[in-house]
Structure formats: C-alpha cells, structure tokens
Amino acid sequence: MTIEQRQLIYIDYIAKVKETDDVFDTTLEEEAKKADIYRSDQEWEPMLVAVGESWVVSGLDKALIGRKKKEEFEVEVPPADGFGERDPKKIVVYTRRKLLEADVKEELRPGMVVTIDGLPAVVRVAGSGRALLDFNPPLAGKTLSYTVFIRSICTTFNEKVRALIKRRARQLAEKKDLFRFRKKNGLLTIKLSESEMYIKDFQLIKKGIANDVFKLLPEVLIIHFIEELTNPFIEEETTQEPATESPPPDVGLEDKE
Amino acid sequence: MTIEQRQLIYIDYIAKVKETDDVFDTTLEEEAKKADIYRSDQEWEPMLVAVGESWVVSGLDKALIGRKKKEEFEVEVPPADGFGERDPKKIVVYTRRKLLEADVKEELRPGMVVTIDGLPAVVRVAGSGRALLDFNPPLAGKTLSYTVFIRSICTTFNEKVRALIKRRARQLAEKKDLFRFRKKNGLLTIKLSESEMYIKDFQLIKKGIANDVFKLLPEVLIIHFIEELTNPFIEEETTQEPATESPPPDVGLEDKE
Structure with a gap:
C-alpha cells in the first residue's frame, strides 16, 4: 500500500536548516533534547498528517506521496516549498x-x-x-532538510475517525470510553458523556473535528454530536431505566470497530 | 384543574411594599412604567413558575397552590415568607x-x-x-403585597419542555425550527442545528435545561442533546443524502406535538 493524497498517516521527523545543520523541529524527544528545543508540555509522539492538505510544509507534503509504511527517507526542501523566499x-x-x-x-x-x-x-x-x-519568517529563504520515518497508515474508517478526534481533543481520544462513535449510511454519530460538556472551547473543537471528517471522509454526509445526560433525581434501584430494559434506537451506540 | 406542587404555570403579578404601596416588581409593562421601574432590555410577559420550587418568594409560592386558570388574587406576604426579617x-x-x-x-x-x-x-x-x-437585603423586614393573575397552566409534555427550554434559551425557543425535540420511552432527544453551537455559555444553558427537565418531568430518564452538522463539501446535486433516501433511526426527529 503506497501513500496517496488525503490519506491519514503518522510520521516522525527531524527538520534541519540545511546550511547550518541546526535542528529546528522534530517529533522525537531525544532529538529535541539534543537540539535544546525540548518542551515538557509537548507530546513527543508521531504526528498525524493528512497527505496533501498542507498540514506540513509543501515540500514535505509532496515527498510523502508514493511512500510505504515503515519507509525512512530524507528530503531537501527549497525555500519556495518551505517557509518562503526572503522578501x-x-x-x-x-x-x-x-x-x-x-x-x-x-x-x-x-x-x-x-x-x-x-x-x-x-x-x-x-x-x-x-x-x-x-518581518520575514525566521526560516524564510532557508533550504530545509527533513529526515522522515513513516510510522503507520490509517486504513479503517474507525482508525481515521479516532485519529481526527484525537488531533483536536486529545483528552477525549485517550479515554476511549468517553467518545463512542458509529457510522450508519452517511450519518456519523459521536456520543459524549456529560463530563465532556465543559471542556474549554468544546463547541469549537467539535466544529474542527467535523471539518476534518467532512473533508477527509467524504462518505460522511451528516455528523451528530450527542451529549447524554442522565436524570440524577431517579433512584438507582429504578427498574424503568430504558437503556437496560429496551434500548431505543439511538441509545447505546457502540464503536463497532 | 387546580394548581399543584411542581406544576408549570404562567403568571403576571404586581408586587408592592405593603406599608408604602410602592411597586418594586411586576411583569406588566404598563405597571412598570407607572412605578418608574421599566427597563427596555427586559421582556414584559407572563413569568414561568414551577410551583413550590422556590422560583418566587415562598409566600407567593404557597399561595399559588389550589388556584385555577384565569384566577386573580391578592396575597400578603410577611417578611419571613418574603425577603426575610431584618437582622x-x-x-x-x-x-x-x-x-x-x-x-x-x-x-x-x-x-x-x-x-x-x-x-x-x-x-x-x-x-x-x-x-x-x-447588609440586610433592601426588602428585608417588609410585608409585601402581591396581586397575581394566573394566565395559564402547562398541561402537555411538549408545552412543559418548550417552557423550560425558553426559560434558559429564549433565543432558541422562539424560533421553533431551531429546537426540535421528541420523547421516546424515557429518552428525550433535543436536536439543534449547527448555528446554535456557538451561543455564549451554551454548554451551561444545556446543563440548566437538563436540570429543570429532570426535576420537573421525572418521566425523562435520559436527555440527548444532538448537534447536527452537514458536510459542506458535498455538492447539492448528490443523490446519496441519507436523510431523504432512507433515514437512519436518529435522523429527522420531529416535535410530535
């Protein structure tokens, strides 16, 4: 399987200024420490890229096409395909x-x-x-050199949705039980429990997730974000709980991965 | 039909300090203007009361029990049932x-x-x-006099839900098409279109609506707030639109009033 436009892949990389060999960006913790650009508030792990969607500089974006899983390569990126010429x-x-x-x-x-x-x-x-x-960006006019490691390629629908959710809302995606989703025909349902409702800027995060999904998974025509709240005044021994007795059609969504 | 605890009713009222006959609060625009407490940013219309739930001072709350639709009455509220004794x-x-x-x-x-x-x-x-x-509240120690007009009593489930939504989110409730809801077994589904997602403090408003519904409509065991987003990248002439071809069970919820 080779990488194509719009595929979702995970990469690690080390990015250098070619002429000085200075590392200015990387996803690898050890390399960041060596280059003195390590930050403890950052996640050091492979980065999600939607190929050809300008999530990375265009020289790197183009170089990803046609690669294979586990491939490692270097690519030189001229200023025009990097941070622009100096103006x-x-x-x-x-x-x-x-x-x-x-x-x-x-x-x-x-x-x-x-x-x-x-x-x-x-x-x-x-x-x-x-x-x-x-006012030129600091890296304008520089030729860059990327060492890239293709870690994985998202293949299933569920892998892709989970990757896109995690990109915008890491705190949710890591607790799998908080975010449940299901696709039926063109409708993607993403179900949230009450504790998620108060995440800062959550309405904008939902909009961002929806934008990414609509763009990269065109089989999704409609998204429903469902926030579920449960009546706290009902005593636990009630036998009327509908979710356990006879589930209505939109209760109990499961991630059918 | 007489008014009972926890019923949702609409009232108008004129509230006076008994000893001075000064109007300090009212729902009636004309009375507010006469008493020089009119504000243009306020809605002048009957007020929703959940009887016995302390939405009004306890002397008035108690006096509502047993009344009938269209009834008009006066009630004198001593400090202990109003804004408290002066301390x-x-x-x-x-x-x-x-x-x-x-x-x-x-x-x-x-x-x-x-x-x-x-x-x-x-x-x-x-x-x-x-x-x-x-530091006493300005009306502490005063005996109050309320003239009350019972305007209506919410009888159907849908009337009650709409009243509770309007209490917290007037801007939505007035545009009926923005807020659609449906009850099935113990599940109340409230469906929102994308334009509602960015209302200020909307997550807290949803929580408030849910609290009111759970307290006053105990037949509701679970609430689902559904935010629906539609893929903007799909061209309009597509024939795959699932909501028109074969609706999945949780699409196309209608307020079945």
Whole structure:
C-alpha cells in the first residue's frame, strides 16, 4: 500500500536548516533534547498528517506521496516549498515616532523580536532615531532538510475517525470510553458523556473535528454530536431505566470497530 | 384543574411594599412604567413558575397552590415568607481603615450602596471617621403585597419542555425550527442545528435545561442533546443524502406535538 493524497498517516521527523545543520523541529524527544528545543508540555509522539492538505510544509507534503509504511527517507526542501523566499520588501525602516505609534516603547537591540500590528519582526539594526525591522519568517529563504520515518497508515474508517478526534481533543481520544462513535449510511454519530460538556472551547473543537471528517471522509454526509445526560433525581434501584430494559434506537451506540 | 406542587404555570403579578404601596416588581409593562421601574432590555410577559420550587418568594409560592386558570388574587406576604426579617447583626460599624481595607475609597453618604467582599450594603449613617453599613437585603423586614393573575397552566409534555427550554434559551425557543425535540420511552432527544453551537455559555444553558427537565418531568430518564452538522463539501446535486433516501433511526426527529 503506497501513500496517496488525503490519506491519514503518522510520521516522525527531524527538520534541519540545511546550511547550518541546526535542528529546528522534530517529533522525537531525544532529538529535541539534543537540539535544546525540548518542551515538557509537548507530546513527543508521531504526528498525524493528512497527505496533501498542507498540514506540513509543501515540500514535505509532496515527498510523502508514493511512500510505504515503515519507509525512512530524507528530503531537501527549497525555500519556495518551505517557509518562503526572503522578501526584501519585508525589511522596513521604522522611525522612533512610528515605533511609538506602534506601541513599541522599549530600547531596541539587534536580534530582539518586537510585535507590530500583531506581526512579529526581528530587529536587524537599531540606531538612536530609527530601526531596521525584518518581518520575514525566521526560516524564510532557508533550504530545509527533513529526515522522515513513516510510522503507520490509517486504513479503517474507525482508525481515521479516532485519529481526527484525537488531533483536536486529545483528552477525549485517550479515554476511549468517553467518545463512542458509529457510522450508519452517511450519518456519523459521536456520543459524549456529560463530563465532556465543559471542556474549554468544546463547541469549537467539535466544529474542527467535523471539518476534518467532512473533508477527509467524504462518505460522511451528516455528523451528530450527542451529549447524554442522565436524570440524577431517579433512584438507582429504578427498574424503568430504558437503556437496560429496551434500548431505543439511538441509545447505546457502540464503536463497532 | 387546580394548581399543584411542581406544576408549570404562567403568571403576571404586581408586587408592592405593603406599608408604602410602592411597586418594586411586576411583569406588566404598563405597571412598570407607572412605578418608574421599566427597563427596555427586559421582556414584559407572563413569568414561568414551577410551583413550590422556590422560583418566587415562598409566600407567593404557597399561595399559588389550589388556584385555577384565569384566577386573580391578592396575597400578603410577611417578611419571613418574603425577603426575610431584618437582622440587627447585619448593621455594622465600619471604621475608615476597615473601609480602605475593603477598597472603599469614595466619600460615603447615607443611602449610597457600597460593595464589600462582594456583598452590597446600604450606608445608613456616614461620619468622618466611620460609617454604619446595613447588609440586610433592601426588602428585608417588609410585608409585601402581591396581586397575581394566573394566565395559564402547562398541561402537555411538549408545552412543559418548550417552557423550560425558553426559560434558559429564549433565543432558541422562539424560533421553533431551531429546537426540535421528541420523547421516546424515557429518552428525550433535543436536536439543534449547527448555528446554535456557538451561543455564549451554551454548554451551561444545556446543563440548566437538563436540570429543570429532570426535576420537573421525572418521566425523562435520559436527555440527548444532538448537534447536527452537514458536510459542506458535498455538492447539492448528490443523490446519496441519507436523510431523504432512507433515514437512519436518529435522523429527522420531529416535535410530535
């Protein structure tokens, strides 16, 4: 099975700036520690990629097509397929007055990053009355070198749905019992228990999951997110519990993997 | 049909302080304007009451039992069944230093309301070095007089559910097509379209609706809130739309009123 457009795959990678050999990004904990870019609040594990969907830089995206599971390869990514060419027009002189207008009040030094109208810029030269600011992304103009390990390819519908849920809501996907889903005809039902209702920004997370599913699994025409709440005032010994006696059609959804 | 505990009814009322005849609350727009307590951001319409559930002061709550639709009556509510007796211990001397500690910096005058540790207090006496603050609710110790009009009594299950939804989410309940619900055995399904997902605090609103329903309609054992999203990438001329071809059991829920 070779990798095609829109497939969901897991990869590990080590990304370097070619000319300096500096590692600027990786999914591998050991490599991150070696390169001094390790962060304890990050998950160090293979990354999910929807091939050809711009989840990674385009040079890497293109290089994934046609690969096989467990394959390992290196790819050189020129600036145009990476973080873009350096644009000389994005290097701009700012006078003291313009800096104050942009709310930059501190003393500038070369190498500092300042934010102007929401955009980060690197200070290249700092004089008393003016400064030269570079709005190019730090990796613009660089040729990159990726070492890539294809870890796995999602093949079943359920593997794909679970991967897409986990991408947006890791805390749910890891507790399999919290998130149950079932597909019937074009309807995908994702069932949540009450404790999930109060996750921060959960409505936006649901929207994100739906967008990913609709784009990558076109067999899904409708998604139902079901939040289930149970009457807390009913005593436990009741014998009327419908979910155990005679389940109505939309109770007791199971992940039929 | 007489009114009983836990029934859902709609009432209008005019509430006065007995000794002064001042109207301090009402559901009637004209009366509010007369009493100079009209606010344009409020809905002037009968109020939903779950009888005996402390949605109104207990003196009024008790007086509703046994009444009939269209009945009109007056009831006198003593402090104990209204906003409580006045508690002399809640009238406290505050020194200048204690006021500053509580972040009260302005010049105090009798009648002013200040907030201390989140509690409002009325300034009774204000001297140069100290002030007498009254933490009793403004209507504590007052005998109240309610004129009440019983407008209607919710009788069907659907009327009750719609009333409880409207109480928490007026914007939804008024557009009947946005909120569809159906009961089957002990399961109440409330179906929402995508545009409802982003209502502010919607997860808490759903929780509130569920609490009210579980308390007042004990025949509901489980509630499913279903949020339905439709694949925007599928072209309209597709013939595979499952909701029109062969509906799966939990699609196309209708309010079967």
